Amino acid sequence: YKPPVIPSQSDSTGSADALSLTKDILRSHGEREDLYLINRLDRVVGGLMVFARNKEYAKKMSDVLSKDSFTKKYFAIADGSLDSGEMIDWIAKDGVTNKAIINDNSEGSKLAVLSYECIDTVVIKGKEKSLYNVNLKTGRFHQIRAQFAHRGSPLIGDKKYGSRDFLTRQ
Numbered sequence: 001y002k003p004p005v006i007p008s009q010s011d012s013t014g015s016a017d018a019l020s021l022t023k024d025i026l027r028s029h030g031e032r033e034d035l036y037l038i039n040r041l042d043r044v045v046g047g048l049m050v051f052a053r054n055k056e057y058a059k060k061m062s063d064v065l066s067k068d069s070f071t072k073k074y075f076a077i078a079d080g081s082l083d084s085g086e087m088i089d090w091i092a093k094d095g096v097t098n099k100a101i102i103n104d105n106s107e108g109s110k111l112a113v114l115s116y117e118c119i120d121t122v123v124i125k126g127k128e129k130s131l132y133n134v135n136l137k138t139g140r141f142h143q144i145r146a147q148f149a150h151r152g153s154p155l156i157g158d159k160k161y162g163s164r165d166f167l168t169r170q
Contacts, residue, residue: 002049004157008040018049038062042142044158047074072136076116076144078153079163081130084117087147091140099160100146113137114147127165129156 002008002018009019023033036058038050050065052058064070090109091100103109114136121130130153134144142161148154149161156165 002041002046004044004046007043008049009037011043019051022049022051039065042145044145044155045074072139074134074136074144075119076132076134076148077156078130078132078148079127079156079165080153081121081128082116082118082132082148082151082153086113086115087151088113089147089150091143091146093141100140100142102146102150110140111138112140112143112147114144129165 006021007013007015007017010017019035019037023035026033026035034053036052036055038052038058038061041047041049050061052061065072089102089112090105091112092103092106092109093099094101114134116135117133119131119133121128123129132148136143145155145158145161149158154161154163156163
C-alpha cells in the first residue's frame, strides 16, 4: 500500500518513494532488492502497488494488468456532485506543466475512458463534496484527476488541477 504524498518511484524532488522504500525493506530482511515496478500511482493517490521480483514475471504481470479482463477501481473525493456515468475524453500530456490536457483528439492525444458512481455527497462548510467509485477503462497520465477537474469537480487536495480544499496532508 502506497500512502498519498509518496511518489511511486524516484522523482526530481528527491522524496522517499514507494519503490526505494520497498527495496530498503527487502534489504533489511537480507533479501535481494531486485524489484520491478508494475503500476504507478500519482503522488497524491494512495493505493495498492504491484511489484515483480524478476523481469520475466514483470512482463507477465504487466500483460495481465493491461488486459480488459483486469479491472482497475479507485475511490475519489471531489468537489461538487456529478451524476453517476461515464467520462470519455481525449487527453494529451503537457510536458511543460506536467499536466494532462483534455482536448479534441489532436495529435498526441489518447482516448481516456472511465465510469464512475457517486456513492455519497455531503456538505462541508457549505460546499458539496462527493465520494465516487471510479472504474478506469484506460490508464492515461493523470486521467482521473484531469477528467474530474475538466467537469468542474477537482479531486480534494489536488492543487495541480484546481482544488482549493485539503482534507489530506499536503
